[in-house]
Amino acid sequence: MKKQIAVIGIEMHCELKSNSKVFSSAKNAYSVIPNTNINPLDMAFPGTLPVVNLKCVRDALKMSMVLNCKQPEYMFFDRKNYYYPDLPKGYQITQSTSPVGVDGSIAIECNNKIITVGIHDIHLEEDTAKLDHLDNMSLLDYNRAGIPLLELVTTPCMHSADEVMAFIEHIRLMYQYCDISDADIRKGQIRCDVNISIMDEDATEFGTKVEVKGVDFSGIRGTIDYEIDRQIKLKSEGRYDEVEQETRRWDEASGTTIRMRSKVDAIDYKYFVEPNIPKFRITQALLEDIRKEIPVFALERKNLYINKYGLDETNARIIIKDRFVADYFEKCIALGIDAKIAANWITGLITSYINKEGISVNDFYLKPEYLKQIIDALNKGEISSKQAKEIFAKACDEKKEPANYISSDNKQISDEKYIEEIIDNILANNEENIIAYQNGKTNMFDFFVGQVMKETKGKANPIITKELIHQKIDK
Amino acid sequence: MAYMNKTIEEIHDALVNGEVTSEELVREALDKAHTVNDEYNAFVTIIDNAQKGEVTDELLSGIPYAAKDLYSTKGILTTGSSNTLKDYVPFIDATAIKKLSQKGAVDIGKTVCDEFGMGAYGNTGHTGEVLNPWDKNRSCRGSSAGSACAVASGVIPYALGTDTGDSIRHPAAYCGIVGYKPTYGMISRYGVLPYASSLDHCGVLARSVKDCAIVVDAMKGIDEKDMTTWDSSDIHLYTFLNGDVNGKKLCYIKELCDIDNYPNATLELKEHLKIFKEVLEKIQSLGISVEEVSVNRDLINAISSVYNVIAYSEATSNLSNMTGIVFGPRSDGSTYAEMMKNFRTKNFSPLIKRRFIIGSYVLQAENKERYFTNAQRARRMIVDAWNGLFAKYDAVIAPVGSNGPAKYLDMSKNITDDSLVPLEEHLQVANFGGFPSISIPDGFIDNLPVALNITGKCYDDENVLNIAFAIENLLGYKGQIAKEVSK
Numbered sequence: 001m002k003k004q005i006a007v008i009g010i011e012m013h014c015e016l017k018s019n020s021k022v023f024s025s026a027k028n029a030y031s032v033i034p035n036t037n038i039n040p041l042d043m044a045f046p047g048t049l050p051v052v053n054l055k056c057v058r059d060a061l062k063m064s065m066v067l068n069c070k071q072p073e074y075m076f077f078d079r080k081n082y083y084y085p086d087l088p089k090g091y092q093i094t095q096s097t098s099p100v101g102v103d104g105s106i107a108i109e110c111n112n113k114i115i116t117v118g119i120h121d122i123h124l125e126e127d128t129a130k131l132d133h134l135d136n137m138s139l140l141d142y143n144r145a146g147i148p149l150l151e152l153v154t155t156p157c158m159h160s161a162d163e164v165m166a167f168i169e170h171i172r173l174m175y176q177y178c179d180i181s182d183a184d185i186r187k188g189q190i191r192c193d194v195n196i197s198i199m200d201e202d203a204t205e206f207g208t209k210v211e212v213k214g215v216d217f218s219g220i221r222g223t224i225d226y227e228i229d230r231q232i233k234l235k236s237e238g239r240y241d242e243v244e245q246e247t248r249r250w251d252e253a254s255g256t257t258i259r260m261r262s263k264v265d266a267i268d269y270k271y272f273v274e275p276n277i278p279k280f281r282i283t284q285a286l287l288e289d290i291r292k293e294i295p296v297f298a299l300e301r302k303n304l305y306i307n308k309y310g311l312d313e314t315n316a317r318i319i320i321k322d323r324f325v326a327d328y329f330e331k332c333i334a335l336g337i338d339a340k341i342a343a344n345w346i347t348g349l350i351t352s353y354i355n356k357e358g359i360s361v362n363d364f365y366l367k368p369e370y371l372k373q374i375i376d377a378l379n380k381g382e383i384s385s386k387q388a389k390e391i392f393a394k395a396c397d398e399k400k401e402p403a404n405y406i407s408s409d410n411k412q413i414s415d416e417k418y419i420e421e422i423i424d425n426i427l428a429n430n431e432e433n434i435i436a437y438q439n440g441k442t443n444m445f446d447f448f449v450g451q452v453m454k455e456t457k458g459k460a461n462p463i464i465t466k467e468l469i470h471q472k473i474d475k
Numbered sequence: 476m477a478y479m480n481k482t483i484e485e486i487h488d489a490l491v492n493g494e495v496t497s498e499e500l501v502r503e504a505l506d507k508a509h510t511v512n513d514e515y516n517a518f519v520t521i522i523d524n525a526q527k528g529e530v531t532d533e534l535l536s537g538i539p540y541a542a543k544d545l546y547s548t549k550g551i552l553t554t555g556s557s558n559t560l561k562d563y564v565p566f567i568d569a570t571a572i573k574k575l576s577q578k579g580a581v582d583i584g585k586t587v588c589d590e591f592g593m594g595a596y597g598n599t600g601h602t603g604e605v606l607n608p609w610d611k612n613r614s615c616r617g618s619s620a621g622s623a624c625a626v627a628s629g630v631i632p633y634a635l636g637t638d639t640g641d642s643i644r645h646p647a648a649y650c651g652i653v654g655y656k657p658t659y660g661m662i663s664r665y666g667v668l669p670y671a672s673s674l675d676h677c678g679v680l681a682r683s684v685k686d687c688a689i690v691v692d693a694m695k696g697i698d699e700k701d702m703t704t705w706d707s708s709d710i711h712l713y714t715f716l717n718g719d720v721n722g723k724k725l726c727y728i729k730e731l732c733d734i735d736n737y738p739n740a741t742l743e744l745k746e747h748l749k750i751f752k753e754v755l756e757k758i759q760s761l762g763i764s765v766e767e768v769s770v771n772r773d774l775i776n777a778i779s780s781v782y783n784v785i786a787y788s789e790a791t792s793n794l795s796n797m798t799g800i801v802f803g804p805r806s807d808g809s810t811y812a813e814m815m816k817n818f819r820t821k822n823f824s825p826l827i828k829r830r831f832i833i834g835s836y837v838l839q840a841e842n843k844e845r846y847f848t849n850a851q852r853a854r855r856m857i858v859d860a861w862n863g864l865f866a867k868y869d870a871v872i873a874p875v876g877s878n879g880p881a882k883y884l885d886m887s888k889n890i891t892d893d894s895l896v897p898l899e900e901h902l903q904v905a906n907f908g909g910f911p912s913i914s915i916p917d918g919f920i921d922n923l924p925v926a927l928n929i930t931g932k933c934y935d936d937e938n939v940l941n942i943a944f945a946i947e948n949l950l951g952y953k954g955q956i957a958k959e960v961s962k
Contacts, residue, residue, distance in 0.1 A: 040566070040567055043801045044796035044801065045565070045566075045567070045796075045801070045802065046547065046553075046555070046560065046563070046565070046668045046669075046796065046802075047545075047547045047565075047567070047569060047664070047665065047666040047667050047668050047669065048567075048665070048666070048700075049664065049665050049700060049701050049702070050702070051699065051700060051701075051702055052702065079792055081791075081792050081795065081838070083795065083798070083812070083815060084811075085798075085800055085811045088796060088800075088801060089795065089796050090792065090794075090795020090796050090798070091792050091795055138811070140800075268839055268840050270788075270792075270835065270838035270839065270840075270843075272788060272789075272792070272838060272847065275671075275672035275673035275789060276672050276701075276702065276703060277702055278702055278703055
């Protein structure tokens with residue numbers, strides 16, 4: 001058998017941030033109490049009508065521009081008709097005739113190479129209710145019904161799980177950078193349908209496409225690897241006709257994909273244009289207005305951080321991984337903090353603090369202005385780096401400005417004369433130890449430093465202290 | 476003394492002058508509603524505990540009205556005349572209902588219609604057929620049958636209807652009253668049970684053009700809950716009515732109005748078209764010019780099919796929420812699919828199920844281009860043709876239907892003559908284009924009322940109503956209360 005290559009395309013669904021749902025005034029927020037963020041439309045009470053959330057439309061258009069798609073002249077929606085208990089209206093309002101973006105592409109980095117992923121289309125739609133099947137009943141939670149979703153459909157252009165994961169990660173960051181979605185994997189805000197086929201390396205026609213539906217972020221790599229193996233194995237055994245155009249699902253427990261239905265039984269969604277939402281014109285002025293809100297993205301920022309600010313690849317990568325961390329970093333620089341110092345604080349203490357607390361950097365108490373107070377004090381030698389760490393922890397815990405802890409009595413002592421006096425005093429009372437040190441007992445040096453620290457309650461500048469002690473006893 | 480058979484202005488004056496109280500009016504309307512319901516089956520619900528409304532400067536304040544049972548009324552049974560919602564009590568008011576309440580109007584009942592507004596004869600509602608107050612053997616036509624019946628019987632001065640094909644204008648015509656559907660989006664559809672959203676209109680049935688104007692003035696307005704509404708704050712239907720129509724130009728369509736189109740014309744049809752032609756002569760005395768125009772016959776013939784395809788497609792989707800899961804009497808079943816199926820099989824009437832199947836069929840991938848997409852194209856062509864007429868004429872005038880009210884016994888015969896279909900269904904064009912359209916009585920055949928229709932261009936409701944107002948004054952069929960022919 002010739003060498004096989006995989007051809008993969010994905011449909012990526014991502015929940016958008018907004019105050020209210022995409023077509024109703026109910027709150028778009030996660031709630032543990034079922035059926036609290038709902039309004040009559042979300043449960044399809046008779047006579048209720050959809051009202052489009054303009055913010056969601058703007059965000060969808062923004063993403064369309066970011067992905068270099070073409071925007072349609074008119075914005076309108078379609079109904080996708082099918083019966084399911086989680087679909088209260090019996091149809092989903094989505095976009096099939098004229099999606100908010102078509103024919104786009106985006107360059108991404110995968111294993112240190114740049115690849116281009118084609119975007120077939122991106123469209124705005126509503127989520128369904130959440131359905132929980134229990135032993136003898138099923139429960140419906142309409143909180144999720146009507147949550148805005150952006151569905152991004154790639155062309156079949158990727159060839160490995162690595163590429164797909166890199167793509168998803170890249171897009172996830174873009175959502176975050178545009179501040180249109182938290183794109184939070186832990187909250188299941190990203191779900192994918194994955195289309196996979198294999199073909200001979202030199203073939204021009206795609207093989208039989210298998211669709212794996214509704215895969216959580218955590219299952220995507222497994223799905224792709226499993227499906228490629230499965231299809232190649234069948235082909236190598238001469239049983240490629242058993243690869244059917246079908247819909248499968250990922251089974252987390254067994255690490256396999258399981259057949260759901262054949263494409264022959266595919267549902268006819270009987271799309272037609274949603275009559276309750278009038279078409280509206282997407283003007284150039286609107287697009288220009290939205291374009292102003294597009295931020296500088298991760299890849300560009302990373303290059304900037306390395307080339308302009310002299311960060312190393314690792315630190316730059318950690319910082320751009322979260323748009324708000326990157327914003328924090330840039331604010332630090334704007335405040336005049338040295339870029340490398342800021343980067344070390346951010347990738348070290350700050351990252352571990354916010355990870356430990358499970359919070360976003362936006363909710364992190366120590367704003368760049370406060371961080372600057374600590375760094376400035378450290379630079380002036382007013383505090384030791386040990387003290388800086390302590391002040392950092394205290395300020396975060398007690399939610400007080402670091403300046404409160406940088407008072408005159410805990411400031412580092414850098415007055416050489418004063419330190420020298422203390423050292424002379426100590427040396428005068430410890431002649432035996434000086435001799436021991438000079439005879440080779442080098443660890444006695446730390447004893448003298450310790451004594452100075454004891455005398456100054458740890459406030460003596462350790463560098464000055466050490467220098468002075470060396471001058472006096474290294475004879 | 477009775478007041479419910481008077482005009483809104485007369486009743487308002489009586490209230491303001493202290494001749495009568497709102498409480499007394501409500502009592503009178505409720506009593507009459509019960510009587511009429513016993514005779515003609517016009518109401519699903521008579522709101523016996525309806526409270527008087529505060530009398531203010533508002534013309535509608537303190538005056539009772541009724542609403543088609545498609546309008547959601549908070550805390551009051553709203554069935555859509557369907558078994559699927561036979562016990563459904565909404566927790567929202569339709570915007571139109573809310574607006575009327577704010578003006579002090581008093582809803583005293585919910586009227587019977589064809590199930591979810593689907594049906595032409597007022598006989599598919601879950602509480603049974605509505606009888607015509609002019610002749611119990613005949614239909615009021617539909618779907619706003621109960622509203623037409625109640626207004627024509629003098630229960631209330633006006634009732635709300637909905638109109639997807641002709642559902643206000645037909646029953647109004649066959650009950651001898653006025654039926655007006657304003658431009659699409661002038662009245663919010665929020666809270667109104669849908670049939671086919673792109674064709675559905677709210678409107679009113681009353682006994683005079685002026686009363687229609689007063690009521691729609693009160694119901695209309697932009698609504699943040701219905702994106703298809705538009706700002707009509709500079710349209711004042713009531714104050715615009717002055718009867719001055721000198722210089723207005725009307726046209727009538729040869730392919731609809733010429734008796735030669737109907738080789739098998741009945742005596743009734745001949746009489747109907749004769750009355751219409753006489754009216755065309757008469758109204759020239761108002762300074763209106765009338766011209767005959769021709770419209771492509773293929774377009775005229777397509778109207779009914781275009782309506783069926785689009786309306787049934789939207790209906791099958793709009794009513795997909797009727798599963799019995801969230802509301803309605805939940806059916807048994809071992810799976811959700813079975814539950815839904817049982818609910819829909821048991822509770823929808825055969826007519827609706829037939830329409831769902833047609834709607835579903837024409838939307839199927841393999842049929843969609845041939846039926847649904849072509850129907851959309853034809854809709855556009857028909858609307859363009861009418862807009863072409865509106866470029867030259869203030870309105871199109873036409874006879875309503877092909878005869879007087881149908882006898883229930885004869886209904887099966889109604890669709891046997893294909894040549895009559897365009898005349899029966901042409902009012903649907905106003906739904907295709909969202910045009911303002913009003914039917915007013917224009918005479919009698921065998922003592923049963925017949926009507927004409929005036930349809931104008933979008934947003935030109937003031938002109939359309941003023942023309943209808945002038946013609947109404949000339950013809951003298953204003954304020955008719957049904958008189959049973961057999962009595």
